[in-house]
Amino acid sequence: MPIQILDQNTINKIAAGEVIERPASVVKELAENAIDAMATAVTIEIKDGGISFIRITDNGCGIDKGEIPMAFLRHSTSKIKSVEDLMCVRSLGFRGEALSSIAAVAQIELITKTKEAFTGVRYVIEGGKEQNMEDIGAPDGTTFIVRNLFYNTPVRRKFLKTATTEAGYVSALVEHLAFSHPEVSFRFINNGQNKLYTSGNGSLKDIIYHVNGRDIATNLLEVSAKTQDIQISGFIGKPMISRGNRTYENYFINGRYIKSNIITRAIEEGYKGYIMQHQYPFTALHFTIEQSIIDVNVHPTKMELRFSQNEFVYDFVLNAIRNTLSGRELVPEVRLSRSENVPVNKTRPAEPFEVKRMAAEAEKDKKNSTAGLTAALAATGHTLRQAYVSDTIRPKQLREDPAEYKTTAAIEPSAAPAARPPEAPVTETLQKSASPAPEQLSLITPDDTASIPKPVLVGQVFDTYWIIQFEDKMFIMDQHAAHEKILYERTMHRLESGSIDTQIIAPPVILSLNMREKEVVSQNIDIFTRLGFEIESFGGNEYKVTGMPATLPSLDDRELLMDIIDSLMEEGGASSKPELITQRVASMSCKAAVKGNMRMSFAEAQNLVEELMNADNPYNCPHGRPTLISMSKYELEKKFKRIV
Structure with a gap:
């Protein structure tokens, strides 16, 4: 194929692929243009996640009628005039690519009026081709209406996510705009509903309250630092409001939302020693940096920049964070847990470490049970798991697969787990226990159990691992992983049988959520309900939690819920519902399980081993x-050279 110059329409569509990735990209470019036009109020409205409809209205300076067609040409801009101006760019836009890129892949209607003009102008352009231009009555400012994004590039449209997910990206963008320009009043409308409104009074703390809620707004530390080329102002959160992802790490350079590895590392290093590993702080910081030491002309999206003095920037940010945190009162306020201010639910099942209660319940079950010690059926040796097989295995299971109890192989971590049917409801168990025992179980006598070797719990090392001696093997058990597995299988069995219990908590837990978090909760409310949570709207950004899963030990209810919401936000709804439930149960079990470096008594460890050996898959x-x-x-x- 011979070399040829591409036509302008093809060039615009290729350029649009870099600048316009999704509806949020359109909103970003047009909203930044409104801010550059000195607007004090910007209204952003979307429908169907912005895929079918976007309207952005501002009260800025407007566009002169004679300049409107030129504004939709590539690299036409009012922000810079020459290459020298790139060294001192202070506007949010300057490349002159946004309007031409949007017009190439959407249908645009523009209504604008300058303060000096008597009437406004309505201009229509579709797929990069001008359709209409006429005078109309209009208020001062500019309104862009963008319809049917990617209507002429179906391949690009196919790769957009659901309307709800795309709306989430737009809402996150509007929050960043509100943080970066508190002097501008923003209103965000999604499918006819007001989602966010800021007053534009210039108070960053007010924006934090409106977007992130009361809990965060009342736990802020003000940051103020200045050097020759850099100035920092804004707020950081106290260590107690750390989160499980970087969603709340927001900083803005010269009014622009930026992601910089250098600044991110400096912030997290500054919090080192104040928050736990894999937790991230809340920040809302404004950087004013001399244009001579940064380069924003790195990517068309203008989300990246380069520093000419990386070490200097890193050290300055690190010291600013550390100086703000040091010497402050950072002791978290302790609130009564639900176990301290609410009577214990007497019907709640016993936890693995409630040894006395477990023993009492086991004794009661033993009197009603017709099953014997099934491990005595092993004819030629035993395994560690067989030594702990529960005496509640049903007779039907023994008749169907007696060979399972004749194995001579010892447990290995990679071994396949033996299948066990889900636990039957209590009423079913009692009914079965009333039936006469099968004849084959009458062959088992108490004397047969004397030959079954018993594991010996030797002790704990490093406050985490338990050593178990069984026949000619030494087993080492990780107490956290073991307890996590027990809680996980217990919860999954109850989910499968539909019998997971909810424990009512009083007073209820009140959560302050931002727009994306509220969207995640409403999208996945059925998952929360299945897991045993009771959550309902409490007005505004508040949600009321009146019930928690009764299958887990006492946890920090707020922290557990926010961790689940954070992980759902990270996944973006990509996983299927069964996968989401499994992952959430695993996360809840991990949070609730006994941790490493935590001492346990021998009785607790013995109980833990017994429960683990009755799990479906005790190995992982x-x-x-x-x-x-x-x-x-x-x-x-x-190893000790006793055998050569």
Whole structure:
């Protein structure tokens, strides 16, 4: 194929691929143009996530009638005149690509009026081709209406996400705009509903309150630092309001929302020692940086920049954060947990470490049970798991697969787990226990159990791992992974049987959520309900939580819920519902499980081992880490050179 120059329409569509990725890109470019036009009020309205309709109205200076057609040509701009101006760009836009890129892939209607003009102008352009231009009555300012984004590039449209997800991207963008320009009043309307309104009074703290809620707004530390080329102002959160992702790490350079690895690392290093690992702080920081040490002309989206003095910027930000945190009163306020201000739910099942209660319930079940010690059926040896097989296995299971209890293989972490049917409801168990025992169980006598070897719990090392001796093997159990697996399977069994319990909490937990978080909760309310949560709207940005899963030990209710919401936001709704539920149960189990570096009594550890050996898959935690590892006596003696 010979070399040829592309036509202007093709050039515009290629350029649009870099600048306009989704509806949020359109909103960003047009809203930034409104701010550059000195607007004090901007209204952003979308429908169907912005795919079918976007309207942005401002009260800025407007566009002169004679300049309107030129504004939709590539690289036409009023922000710069020469290459020298790139060294001192103070406007949000300057490349002159936005309007031509949007016009190439959408149908645009523009209504604008300058203060000096007597009437306004209505201009229509579709697919980069002018359709109409006429005078109309209009207020001062500019209104852009963008319809049917990517209508002429169906391949691009096919890769857009759902309307709800795209609306979430737009809402996050509007929040960033509100943070970066508190002097501008923003209104965001989604499908006819007002989602956000800021007054434009210039108070960043007011914006934080409107967007993030009361909990964060009341736990802020003001940051103010200045050097020759950089000035920082704004707020950071106290360590107690850290989150599980970087959603709340927001900073703005010369009024522009930016993501910089240098600044992010400096902020997180400044919080080191104040917050836990894999937790991230809240920041809303404004940087005013001398144009001579930055370059914003890196990418058409203008989300990246380069510093000419990386080390200087890093050290300055790090010191500003540390100086703000040091010497402050950062002791978190302790509130009564639900176990301290609410009577204990007497019907709640016993937890693994409620040893006395477990023993009492086990004794009661034993009297009603007709099953014997099924491990005595093993004819030629035993495994660690067989030594702990529950005496509540039903007779039907023994008749169907007696070979399962004749294996001689010892447990290995990679071994396949033995299948176990889900727990039957209590009423079903009692009914079955009333039926006469099968004849084959009458062959088991108490004397047969004497030959079953019993594991010996040796002790705990590093406050995390338990050593278990069984026949000629030594097993090491990770107490956190083991407890996590027990809680996970217990909750999953109850989910499958539809019998997961909800414990009412009083007073209820009140959550202050931003727009994206509220969207996530409303989208996945059925998941929260299945997991045992009771959540309802409480007006405005507040949600009321009146019930928590009764299957988990006492946890920080607020922290658990926010961690689940954070992880759902990160996934963006990409996972299917069953996968989401499984992941959430795994996350809840991990949060509720006993941690490493935590001492346990021998009775608690013994109870933990017994429950683990009755799990469907006792060998791995929900995240895939092993719960047990083993080492034979032979291997141990080889290590000590007793065997050559």
